[in-house]
Amino acid sequence: MVKKLPSIWEAMQTKGYSRRDFMRFCSMAAAVAGVKVSGMASVVHAFEKKPRPPVVWLHFQECTCCSESFIRSSHPIVSDVVFDYLSLDYTETLQAAAGHQAEKCLHDTMKNNAGKYILLVEGSVPMKDDGVYCTIGGRSAEDILKEAAKDAAAVIAWGSCASNGCIQAANPNPTNATPIHKIISKPVINVPGCPPIGDVMTAVITHVLVFGKIPDLDGQGRPKEFYGRRVHDTCYRRPYYDAGMFVEAWDDDKARKGYCLYKMGCRGPVTYNACSVTRWNEGTSYPIQSGHGCIGCSENGFWDNGPFYRHLASFPGFGIETTADTVGTVVGVAAAAGVTAHAVTTHIRKKKIVNDRIERSVTDREPKKEGGEE
Amino acid sequence: MADTQAVSFYRVYVWQVPVRLYHWLNAICVLVLIVTGFLIGKPLAIIYSTEAYQQYWFGTVRFIHFVTAFIFFFNFLIRIYWGFVGNKYARWNNFIPFKKAHFEEIKEVLKVDILQSKAQGIISIGHNMLAGVTYFLSFLVFLFQVCTGFALYSSMSGSFLPKLFAWVIPAMGGDFAVRQWHHIFMWFFVVFTIIHVYLVFYHDYVEGRGTTSSMVGGWKFEREDVLK
Numbered sequence A: 001m002v003k004k005l006p007s008i009w010e011a012m013q014t015k016g017y018s019r020r021d022f023m024r025f026c027s028m029a030a031a032v033a034g035v036k037v038s039g040m041a042s043v044v045h046a047f048e049k050k051p052r053p054p055v056v057w058l059h060f061q062e063c064t065c066c067s068e069s070f071i072r073s074s075h076p077i078v079s080d081v082v083f084d085y086l087s088l089d090y091t092e093t094l095q096a097a098a099g100h101q102a103e104k105c106l107h108d109t110m111k112n113n114a115g116k117y118i119l120l121v122e123g124s125v126p127m128k129d130d131g132v133y134c135t136i137g138g139r140s141a142e143d144i145l146k147e148a149a150k151d152a153a154a155v156i157a158w159g160s161c162a163s164n165g166c167i168q169a170a171n172p173n174p175t176n177a178t179p180i181h182k183i184i185s186k187p188v189i190n191v192p193g194c195p196p197i198g199d200v201m202t203a204v205i206t207h208v209l210v211f212g213k214i215p216d217l218d219g220q221g222r223p224k225e226f227y228g229r230r231v232h233d234t235c236y237r238r239p240y241y242d243a244g245m246f247v248e249a250w251d252d253d254k255a256r257k258g259y260c261l262y263k264m265g266c267r268g269p270v271t272y273n274a275c276s277v278t279r280w281n282e283g284t285s286y287p288i289q290s291g292h293g294c295i296g297c298s299e300n301g302f303w304d305n306g307p308f309y310r311h312l313a314s315f316p317g318f319g320i321e322t323t324a325d326t327v328g329t330v331v332g333v334a335a336a337a338g339v340t341a342h343a344v345t346t347h348i349r350k351k352k353i354v355n356d357r358i359e360r361s362v363t364d365r366e367p368k369k370e371g372g373e374e
Numbered sequence B: 001m002a003d004t005q006a007v008s009f010y011r012v013y014v015w016q017v018p019v020r021l022y023h024w025l026n027a028i029c030v031l032v033l034i035v036t037g038f039l040i041g042k043p044l045a046i047i048y049s050t051e052a053y054q055q056y057w058f059g060t061v062r063f064i065h066f067v068t069a070f071i072f073f074f075n076f077l078i079r080i081y082w083g084f085v086g087n088k089y090a091r092w093n094n095f096i097p098f099k100k101a102h103f104e105e106i107k108e109v110l111k112v113d114i115l116q117s118k119a120q121g122i123i124s125i126g127h128n129m130l131a132g133v134t135y136f137l138s139f140l141v142f143l144f145q146v147c148t149g150f151a152l153y154s155s156m157s158g159s160f161l162p163k164l165f166a167w168v169i170p171a172m173g174g175d176f177a178v179r180q181w182h183h184i185f186m187w188f189f190v191v192f193t194i195i196h197v198y199l200v201f202y203h204d205y206v207e208g209r210g211t212t213s214s215m216v217g218g219w220k221f222e223r224e225d226v227l228k
C-alpha cells in the first residue's frame, strides 16, 4: 500500500506545532542551506507543499552514539518531524515493528519510493569472512547496504564508523570494518565524528530533505559548511597558542588559567569539525572548553594516532613511548658518531697520502716579486 | 725539498654564481626551517607576560617558518631551472646515474670513502656521482617537504600557491598524517646536514682540491696529469 507522504508543514500540524514554530523552522533551514532572506518565501512554499521524502536509517557495526547525539539536537522540531516519521519507515533502534514485520516495512519503503528515499547509515561494514560479523535477518551488512543504496536519492554516512571505520577499523581491524563510501559507488555525504554534533546532523539532513541535493563537499566527502575549518581555527584558546602560552601539566597553574592545550596533545590543529563554533548539547560547551584537548574524533584513523595526550603519534613499529623525535635523535647521534669514527679512521688510513702531499708541496719558495729586485 | 716533485694544478670554474647563491640560501633556509619546525613541534615554555595579547613569540616562530618555506621553495625552483641551462657541472645529468661509467664512479667513491680500500680515486671535478645521487634523493625529500608543508599551510591560507597542494591532505589520509610525516622528515635534513658537511670537509682533506671553498668562490683545482 502506497501511503501519501505529508509535507513538513502537514506533519508539524499533526504534532501540534504552531505556524510560528513552522516559520522559525523555515528560517533555520534557510540559514543552514545558505538561502538569502529574499528566498524565504520559496522555502516556506516548499515545506508547505512538497511531500517529505521517506528516510531509511540503517545500523551496522556501531554503538548508537550517533542516534543519541541526533536526538539531543537543539532543534527538536527537526528530529520530531523527521525522526518520528522516519521511525515509521525503518530504524532498528526506534521503530515499533520487529522481525519479519520490520523487514517488510523496509522493503515496502524502498520499493514504493525507489529513487526518492534518503538513506542514512550508521556504522561500518565488516568485509572479512563474507561479512559474518554483522548480519541482520540472516543477511550480511554488505548485502543490505548495497540493496538499500541502489535506489536511494542520497546517502549520508553518520559518524566516523560509516565515514572512516572508527574504532572497529582500528589496527588490527579484525573484521575488516570498511567505511561505506568504499563499498558503494554513489556519492556519499560523510558526517564524521564520534559522534557527530547533533546540530550538524540535523542541518545536513535538513539540507538534503529540503533542497533535494547534496551540500558542497570537501576532499574527504564532508560538508564544507561544518567541516571546512579546523577546531583550532575558531577555538577560544587560540590567542594562547599564538602567544606561546601552553598548559604543561594537567594540574598546573596554566591549566587553571585556561591556556592552550597543544602540548597536552590537543588535536584541534589537525581536526576539521564545528565543535568550537556550534559546540555541543545546545551550544553548552565543547571538550576544550571543559579543559580537555581535542582527540580528533572526526579524522581518519584517529584511534591509531595515539596516545591522545601527545600531539604527534608514536613512531610506527617502535612501541608507544617512542616518538619520531626519539628515533630522530638516535639516528642523528649515530650519524655524528659515525662521522667522528670515520674522521679518525681516515686520519690513520690515509695518513700516507696526506703526508706525501705535504712532502711534495711547495714550501721553500716564496713567490717571485714583481720587478725582481733581489 | 725538490720542487720538481710538485705537480701543476689547473683552476676549474665549477660552481657558477646561481649555484652558489642557491646553495647558501638553501642551507640557511633549511637550518631555519629545522629550528623553527622543531619549535613548532615542541614549543618551549616561554611565558613573559600575563596576558596573551602581550606576547606573540610562537606566532612569530610560525611566521618565520612560513616565510622561509616560500623562499626555500622558489630557490629550489630556480635551481631546477638552472639544471637545464647551467654549465656542465650544474646540469641535471650530474644527479641521475644512467651510464655504466656513472655506476663505476659510484663504486670508486665507495672504495675511497667507505671501504677506504683505495687511498685516492679518480673522481669527477663536479659532483662525484655518489654525491649527485644523494643530492637527487634529497631534492625528492625537498619536494616531499614542500608538498606536505604547503598542504598543511593550505588550511590557514587563502592564497593561490598553498591551495595547489590541498589535494595532498585527502591523499595522505588527513592533516594528522601529513603533519606526522612532515615532522619525521625534518630528521632527514638534520642527518643530511651532518653527513654532508662532514663529507665536504673529508673530500677536501683527501683530495686536496679545495672542495669546501669551491662553494664560496666557485673554483676547484685539478692536477694537470688528470686533466690530460
Ligand code: HEM
Pocket: A269, A312, B029, B030, B033, B034, B036, B037, B038, B040, B041, B042, B062, B065, B066, B069, B070, B072, B073, B145, B146, B148, B149, B150, B152, B153, B179, B182, B183, B185, B186, B189
Ligand atoms: C626543510 C624543510 C622543512 C622542515 C625541516 C620543516 C619542519 C617542520 C616541523 C618539524 C614542523 C612541526 C611539525 C609538528 O611537530 O607538528 C613543521 C610544521 C609546519 N611546517 Fe614545516 N618544515 C619544512 C618545510 C616546510 C615548507 C616548505 C612549508 C610550506 C609552507 C612548511 C609548512 C609547515 C606548516 C604549515 C607547519 C604546521 C605549523 C602549524 O600548524 O602551526 N614547512 N615543519
Ligand code: HEM
Pocket: B019, B022, B023, B026, B027, B028, B030, B031, B079, B090, B126, B127, B128, B131, B132, B135, B138, B189, B192, B193, B196, B197, B200, B211, B212, B213, B214, B215
Ligand atoms: C657549512 C656548511 C656547508 C658547506 C661547507 C657546504 C659545501 C658544499 C659543497 C662544497 C658542495 C659541492 C659538493 C660537491 O662537490 O659535490 C655542496 C653541495 C650541496 N650542498 Fe652543501 N654545504 C654546506 C651546508 C649545506 C646544507 C645545510 C645543505 C642543506 C640541506 C646543503 C645542501 C647542498 C646541496 C643540495 C648541494 C648540491 C648543490 C647543487 O649542485 O645544486 N649544504 N655543499
Ligand code: SF4
Pocket: A231, A232, A233, A235, A236, A237, A238, A239, A241, A259, A260, A261, A262, A266, A267, A268, A269, A288, A293, A294
Ligand atoms: S586548545 Fe587546541 S584547538 Fe585550542 S588553540 Fe590550543 S591547540 Fe588549538
Ligand code: SF4
Pocket: A193, A194, A231, A271, A272, A273, A275, A286, A287, A288, A293, A294, A295, A296, A297, A298
Ligand atoms: S573537540 Fe575534537 S575530539 Fe572533541 S568532539 Fe570535537 S572533533 Fe571530536
